[in-house]
Amino acid sequence: MLKPSQFTDLHNCRYEFFCLFVLQDNKECFSDDVLPNGLSVGKGDIVFYAPYAMGRMERLWGEDAIAFRPERWLDERGEFLPESPFKFTAFQAGPRICLGKEFAYREMKIFAAVLLRFFVLALHDKDASVNYRTMITLYIDQGLHLTATARGIV
């Protein structure tokens, strides 16, 4: 059985993953407007934003922005500290924020908890380089080959 702290760990990992590996999205302007940085946009303009780039910006996340460091989502007591969805944009923000966000997190945690409860996973080839293909959705080039060994059930 996973302890609550391990669920927190899974939650941090999800955040860290989505912060680094969501590519891009776009919006169409409903009316003429001015963005917070002073840029004017007109009705019908399409505005693209790039969570992939935002997730790597040191200005937003600090000097170690590029590092996979799930602890960054914890406060000093080790409790999960959610970030503004306008900064952590994987699920977007505002009235059209992803309706399935919590469902998606729950689903991923249950899947990971069950998988890790029954199997130990190890890289098939520890020396192989792991790269992703830059496409609309990111996936691992050539796949990530793992060896799954059943855990002894206690």
Ligand code: HEM
């Ligand atoms: C990792 C998984 C997911 C990611 C990264 C994700 C991300 C997003 C993003 C970026 C949007 C666009 C929001 C906008 O246009 O401002 C969105 C919309 C939406 N998502 Fe998700 N989503 C995920 C999973 C799910 C799941 C599992 C469901 C349903 C069970 C779901 C339901 C929706 C719905 C209904 C909308 C439209 C909301 C609206 O336009 O009002 N999503 N999602």
